[in-house]
Amino acid sequence: xxxxxxxxxxxxxxxxxxxxxxxxxxxxxxxxxxxxxxxxxxxxxxxxxxxxxxxxxxxxxxxxxxxxxxxxxxxxxxxxxxxxxxxxxxxxxxxxxxxxxxxxxxxxxxxxxxxxxxxxxxxxxxxxxxxxxxxxxxxxxxxxxxxxxxxxxxxxxxxxxxxxxxxxxxxxxxxxxxxxxxxxxxxxxxxxxxxxxxxxxxxxxxxxxxxxxxxxxxxxxxxxxxxxxxxxxxxxxxxxxxxxxxxxxxxxxxxxxxxxxxxxxxxxxxxxxxxxxxxxxxxxxxxxxxxxxxxxxxxxxxxxxxxxxxxxxxxxxxxxxxxxxxxxxxxxxxxxxxxxxxxxxxxxxxxxxxxxxxxxxxxxxxxxxxxxxxxxxxxxxxxxxxxxxxxxxxxxxxxxxxxxxxxxxxxxxxxxxxxxxxxxxxx
Amino acid sequence: xxxxxxxxxxxxxxxxxxxxxxxxxxxxxxxxxxxxxxxxxxxxxxxxxxxxxxxxxxxxxxxxxxxxxxxxxxxxxxxxxxxxxxxxxxxxxxxxxxxxxxxxxxxxxxxxxxxxxxxxxxxxxxxxxxxxxxxxxxxxxxxxxxxxxxxxxxxxxxxxxxxxxxxxxxxxxxxxxxxxxxxxxxxxxxxxxxxxxxxxxxxxxxxxxxxxxxxxxxxxxxxxxxxxxxxxxxxxxxxxxxxxxxxxxxxxxxxxxxxxxxxxxxxxxxxxxxxxxxxxxxxxxxxxxxxxxxxxxxxxxxxxxxxxxxxxxxxxxxxxxxxxxxxxxxxxxxxxxxxxxxxxxxxxxxxxxxxxxxxxxxxxxxxxxxxxxxxxxxxxxxxxxxxxxxxxxxxxxxxxxxxxxxxxxxxxxxxxxxxxxxxxxx
Numbered sequence: 001x002x003x004x005x006x007x008x009x010x011x012x013x014x015x016x017x018x019x020x021x022x023x024x025x026x027x028x029x030x031x032x033x034x035x036x037x038x039x040x041x042x043x044x045x046x047x048x049x050x051x052x053x054x055x056x057x058x059x060x061x062x063x064x065x066x067x068x069x070x071x072x073x074x075x076x077x078x079x080x081x082x083x084x085x086x087x088x089x090x091x092x093x094x095x096x097x098x099x100x101x102x103x104x105x106x107x108x109x110x111x112x113x114x115x116x117x118x119x120x121x122x123x124x125x126x127x128x129x130x131x132x133x134x135x136x137x138x139x140x141x142x143x144x145x146x147x148x149x150x151x152x153x154x155x156x157x158x159x160x161x162x163x164x165x166x167x168x169x170x171x172x173x174x175x176x177x178x179x180x181x182x183x184x185x186x187x188x189x190x191x192x193x194x195x196x197x198x199x200x201x202x203x204x205x206x207x208x209x210x211x212x213x214x215x216x217x218x219x220x221x222x223x224x225x226x227x228x229x230x231x232x233x234x235x236x237x238x239x240x241x242x243x244x245x246x247x248x249x250x251x252x253x254x255x256x257x258x259x260x261x262x263x264x265x266x267x268x269x270x271x272x273x274x275x276x277x278x279x280x281x282x283x284x285x286x287x288x289x290x291x292x293x294x295x296x297x298x299x300x301x302x303x304x305x306x307x308x309x310x311x312x313x314x315x316x317x318x319x320x321x322x323x324x325x326x327x328x329x330x331x332x333x334x335x336x337x338x339x340x341x342x343x344x345x346x347x348x349x350x351x352x353x354x355x356x357x358x359x360x361x362x363x364x365x366x367x368x369x370x371x372x373x374x375x376x377x378x379x380x381x382x383x384x385x386x387x388x389x390x391x392x393x394x395x396x397x398x399x400x401x402x403x404x405x406x407x408x409x410x411x412x413x414x415x416x417x418x419x420x421x422x423x424x425x426x427x
Numbered sequence: 428x429x430x431x432x433x434x435x436x437x438x439x440x441x442x443x444x445x446x447x448x449x450x451x452x453x454x455x456x457x458x459x460x461x462x463x464x465x466x467x468x469x470x471x472x473x474x475x476x477x478x479x480x481x482x483x484x485x486x487x488x489x490x491x492x493x494x495x496x497x498x499x500x501x502x503x504x505x506x507x508x509x510x511x512x513x514x515x516x517x518x519x520x521x522x523x524x525x526x527x528x529x530x531x532x533x534x535x536x537x538x539x540x541x542x543x544x545x546x547x548x549x550x551x552x553x554x555x556x557x558x559x560x561x562x563x564x565x566x567x568x569x570x571x572x573x574x575x576x577x578x579x580x581x582x583x584x585x586x587x588x589x590x591x592x593x594x595x596x597x598x599x600x601x602x603x604x605x606x607x608x609x610x611x612x613x614x615x616x617x618x619x620x621x622x623x624x625x626x627x628x629x630x631x632x633x634x635x636x637x638x639x640x641x642x643x644x645x646x647x648x649x650x651x652x653x654x655x656x657x658x659x660x661x662x663x664x665x666x667x668x669x670x671x672x673x674x675x676x677x678x679x680x681x682x683x684x685x686x687x688x689x690x691x692x693x694x695x696x697x698x699x700x701x702x703x704x705x706x707x708x709x710x711x712x713x714x715x716x717x718x719x720x721x722x723x724x725x726x727x728x729x730x731x732x733x734x735x736x737x738x739x740x741x742x743x744x745x746x747x748x749x750x751x752x753x754x755x756x757x758x759x760x761x762x763x764x765x766x767x768x769x770x771x772x773x774x775x776x777x778x779x780x781x782x783x784x785x786x787x788x789x790x791x792x793x794x795x796x797x798x799x800x801x802x803x804x805x806x807x808x809x810x811x812x813x814x815x816x817x818x819x820x821x822x823x824x825x826x827x828x829x830x831x832x833x834x835x836x837x838x839x840x841x842x843x844x845x846x847x848x849x850x851x852x853x
Contacts, residue, residue, distance in 0.1 A: 023457040024791050056709065064719070069708035073777045075784010094784050121722035124747075129725035131676035132745045135571055238674035240565040271509070279526050279794070281511050284502040294499075296555060299562045321558060322565075352507050359509020359528050362459040366792055423674075 006197050012213040013185025016204060017375045017384055019192045021368055027193030028092040028372040031105045032380055035181035036085045037159040039220045046161015047177040049082040050126055057118045059111035062104055070100050082159055085309045086380040092369045095194040106207035109182050119171040130160045137237055137420045144233045145245050145418035149313055153224035183214030190376035193368045231416040236423040242320040243420040244329050248409050250314035253307035254382040259393045260401040261305060261314055261409060266353035267345055269303030269316055271360055276373045278364030281356050291336045297324045309381045326419045340406035344399030357394050436810040440631050446645055447619040450638050451800040452631045455793055461529045461627030462793040463536060466520035468620030468653055471593045478603055480595020483516030485611045491552035494545040498552055512538055518593055519735045529628035533637050540641030553605045564597050571672055571846040575681040578668045578844035583685050587659050617647025622804045626797040656736045659685055667843040671850055678748040678847025686740030686835055689733035689806045693831050698731050700828040702778040703770050705729025716757045723750050740835060748847045759838040766832045769825035783817045
């Protein structure tokens, strides 16, 4: 994987990752900024995501109505994502059309206009996006669990922000956020596809080297104190279905224990799929599926952990069977966890989880967009080596590591437990 | 550098087995994996009204146990190898999709053959699955977009199979007995009309041999052919229906008409026109009007489904319940403009470039190519379709788009379904 990977830093601090792949005449460009919802203080929650929206509202060179069409016009597709730790923009295009995307991203790093009327009109769009999410019981439950799990750390709030802040934030707040974090020395450019490294690098230098480095933005650091006991929340809302979310404090992505927990998750709820594009594997032979769904305590169970800079959460979401309760599911889940705490899993079970991880990695590696995503993504919380050594580090996990993680991470005192209770009498 | 070419007669292998199965193959030796996907001619169109959801229930139950293997054994075989297979029901067909490492092709095709041909519908698994389906329907009843879509289908497709949900209603799912699944499978599942597409790092002959071995001797002499669709009465005016779902922050609007079938000569023209209307860039003219200029919705767009019959031409938006009428009026305005003025040459050129340019991107993955091959067969497009496609798109002009739009769309002849919390104070 590392063979044709080029890594360098421009004089203004922009980090560049390039990988040639010539199987299809396609190039995928991703630009990553080290800013996400964890960089927002109360009053400004949702600012990173709102900035992401404003990045499609035009620059003098690519005005509104042009910027959002240039990629489509060339047959490409583009999108953007705001996460806890980062914000990313990508364009995947026919290889001979990539220049427009290179120009666009270099331009809007500095020149997005944030025209006041557009900021104002986007306020209601973002609120509408939040309202759409609020229609979903699992969003409402997840928001409550997340805020209970983090009292101090800014992982406390949802990425989209609190409604009160979405109403009160002003254009200056959003623009200041943009100017603070959107500088070349706070960004990573990852490009994969059908290009020649030297020629695309020359073009990148032409476009980006005139951009001056800014003050290095300081990430907001508020360390979450250790959790001293189980936390429980409940949410009531419409519907007939009860949901249970169990979230354990989890290691950060560059902690070796992250990989042990990854395999532990595979055993409990099926293989983790960190691909943005690419297939996964079902989880019907996982331990919790057998204990909960096959025993008809639940109708579905899914789990996963996020790769983050600071310790975040390992989360399992259970749709409770209509004839049972969340408590029944918690009891059965604890019994399964206890087995892993009492004895290490068989080696053969870890080997099986590894084959699943290799297969998922192979599915994801076939997409050029996914490879470009992975390279930049890994830089956001560790380094590109995290991606290239991912399978090796999984393979190094021992049964004793998995047992230790079950003992240390999956303790009730380390979790926040949330239940969504249907309240069909809500007017 | 490897020069990529669009799939065509020179690199797609098409074989018909003696039992009626059509096999489409395109190797991709850059890939470590393989996709196996396709469909059978047995869908919800064969269900009686009192057993809606039967085809889908049957399809989902196939992998719950066979003569040779129980549920856990079937999934253990797949998941232990990082493979995945799913079978589900549609209106005209039962679809399947699976992927695996290329070395596990036989595992995938073998599991497909076994579950299609020898399911035993274990009683306990059927009941477990029924509970899961009923929970899905309870969740559906709380989903404003899904409920508005169901209402829309009832308004537009009166007396037509497209008015019926493929996943049924709670009362029909409760009424389906295990014997119904057995009988539906016995009568309707068979090789006639089955299409299977295999794309990935496998040799053509090896793939053909695998399909022949696991499915080549399948027979069902009583398998019925697809019934003709009844004709559909066009809307004579606008009909609206509103469904109240308490406790929701946002309402969903689903409005539109029945559009052209995929095989209709109108389809590609309507599709390109629709791209201008509600897809291109940030959701075309609809997105420009509802989202960009008015800030009334995060999502507002239009879509055209095509399909075997007259699939819907839809306009959808998720909005604050207080803004529903404003958004409906804006969509109507855009429909009025679309049927009164030809699209501009710039708009047309943009969408033509978009359609032609994105084709290779959609064919980047094994899954994309496998799905594209199925479309060739399902809609009789011809193996050279993707090579002819750029010229077909370039040949479309504004007058044709206008004429097609006028044929299907009228601002005063629409079905409008909305779902959300409309009785919330304030």
